[in-house]
Amino acid sequence: MTPQRRKPVPEPDSQLFPQCRHCVSTLGLIKMRKVVLVTGANSGIGLALCQRLLSLHAESLHLCLACRNMQRAQAARSDLLASHPAANVDLLQMDTSSISSVLIAAKEVKARYDHLDYLYLNAGIMPNPKFDVKAFFKGLFSSNVVTMFATGEGILTQTDGVTPDGLQQVFVTNLFGHFLLVRELEPVLYHPNRTSQLVWTSSSNAYRSAFNLEDIQHQKGTQPYSSSKYATDLLSLALNQHYNKQGLYSSVICPGFVMTNLTYGILPSFPAFLWTLLMPVFWLIRAFTNTFTLTPYNGSEALFWLFRQKPESLDPFAKYHSLTSVLGNNYTQPQKMDITLETSESLYMKLLQLERKMRDKLSENENSTC
Numbered sequence: 341m342t343p344q345r346r347k348p349v350p351e352p353d354s355q356l357f358p359q360c361r362h363c364v365s366t367l368g369l370i371k372m373r374k375v376v377l378v379t380g381a382n383s384g385i386g387l388a389l390c391q392r393l394l395s396l397h398a399e400s401l402h403l404c405l406a407c408r409n410m411q412r413a414q415a416a417r418s419d420l421l422a423s424h425p426a427a428n429v430d431l432l433q434m435d436t437s438s439i440s441s442v443l444i445a446a447k448e449v450k451a452r453y454d455h456l457d458y459l460y461l462n463a464g465i466m467p468n469p470k471f472d473v474k475a476f477f478k479g480l481f482s483s484n485v486v487t488m489f490a491t492g493e494g495i496l497t498q499t500d501g502v503t504p505d506g507l508q509q510v511f512v513t514n515l516f517g518h519f520l521l522v523r524e525l526e527p528v529l530y531h532p533n534r535t536s537q538l539v540w541t542s543s544s545n546a547y548r549s550a551f552n553l554e555d556i557q558h559q560k561g562t563q564p565y566s567s568s569k570y571a572t573d574l575l576s577l578a579l580n581q582h583y584n585k586q587g588l589y590s591s592v593i594c595p596g597f598v599m600t601n602l603t604y605g606i607l608p609s610f611p612a613f614l615w616t617l618l619m620p621v622f623w624l625i626r627a628f629t630n631t632f633t634l635t636p637y638n639g640s641e642a643l644f645w646l647f648r649q650k651p652e653s654l655d656p657f658a659k660y661h662s663l664t665s666v667l668g669n670n671y672t673q674p675q676k677m678d679i680t681l682e683t684s685e686s687l688y689m690k691l692l693q694l695e696r697k698m699r700d701k702l703s704e705n706e707n708s709t710c
């Protein structure tokens with residue numbers, strides 16, 4: 341049998357991995373430091389989390405920002421180093437919507453680090469959102485008004501696309517690309533005598549009604565975002581079932597309602613000054629719901645809180661919510677998720693099946709180009 345040729349993996353780039361030249365001397369230090377990888381780290385909640393982690397643990401951390409756009413990643417790194425000049429901040433190019441990009445990035449991670457302590461699966465999109473004005477005004481005068489403001493229930497739909505890999509864009513960006521990353525990184529996530537954590541940025545917009553086990557990619561509906569976040573909640577539970585014995589734990593959080601690029605995208609034609617005018621109204625809403633965290637710093641509260649918890653003490657059925665009181669105090673609160681073990685296991689099996697299918701497709705393509 342002729343050996344199969346594999347696609348060449350690019351050499352580590354010193355731009356992407358600034359510590360590379362000092363690899364040999366820093367390897368020992370990396371072994372001692374906690375290694376934290378954050379996807380979607382160049383803006384919003386991901387970037388705020390990185391700032392907060394460095395504020396408390398700059399010396400003992402090795403941070404890796406995994407981003408699809410290296411210009412934005414470089415800008416984020418410079419931003420972090422401006423306030424924490426001694427911090428260890430690496431960059432990794434990864435597009436979670438592309439199977440080959442995730443596989444190449446995972447290979448690079450395994451080459452750089454012998455262990456990962458925290459993997460924050462935070463990158464996410466809500467493309468072409470449509471705000472249902474009619475449903476909004478109907479909700480405004482209904483008993484559901486607080487839930488509607490807190491979760492966006494019933495007022496948001498999206499138009500999804502299909503990636504060059506033939507997968508639904510929202511599904512692969514928010515969920516499946518991350519799932520593949522976790523699967524690829526198992527060797528550095530499992531280590532004897534210590535635990536490691538997966539932390540997913542989910543949402544309160546995760547609804548059972550938007551999710552269908554027979555259509556996990558949400559090809560047929562109009563709420564791919566909600567479906568992907570519900571699938572995230574299910575997957576986290578399944579990962580706990582399958583990985584806890586190896587010392588790997590998974591949790592999900594909701595950051596609350598946060599003003600970020602993702603939120604501004606809901607009303608792209610809304611002028612910036614109107615958002616500013618709306619801010620006092622949003623602060624007032626905090627009197628009724630503490631889910632209006634509003635700033636990326638506040639929104640990252642639960643992600644940051646989980647960093648300091650013993651993962652064995654966490655409830656796999658809970659979603660950890662970032663909350664901000666009317667006086668502006670941040671705290672984290674768990675809430676039971678609307679999920680079952682049976683559905684989570686079924687989704688897990690379907691994701692494994694899809695993973696096999698995508699890997700087969702990739703090696704077929706590689707063979708045909710040989």
Ligand SMILES: NC(=O)c1ccc[n+]([C@@H]2O[C@H](COP(=O)([O-])OP(=O)(O)OC[C@H]3O[C@@H](n4cnc5c(N)ncnc54)[C@H](OP(=O)(O)O)[C@@H]3O)[C@@H](O)[C@H]2O)c1
Pocket residue numbers: 379380381382383384385386406407408409412434435436437438462463464465513541542543544594595596597598599600601602603
């Ligand atoms: N904001 C909220 O109110 C809210 C509420 C609930 C949940 N969330 C969740 O919070 C997470 C962070 O979002 P955010 O609000 O902080 O918005 P954001 O500022 O737009 O951040 C999203 C991040 O994900 C990255 N990203 C998007 N597509 C990617 C891809 N294909 N590959 C790699 N990275 C990709 C973005 O990179 P680019 O800069 O290159 O686009 C960006 O860094 C998301 O999972 C979102 O669903 C947000």
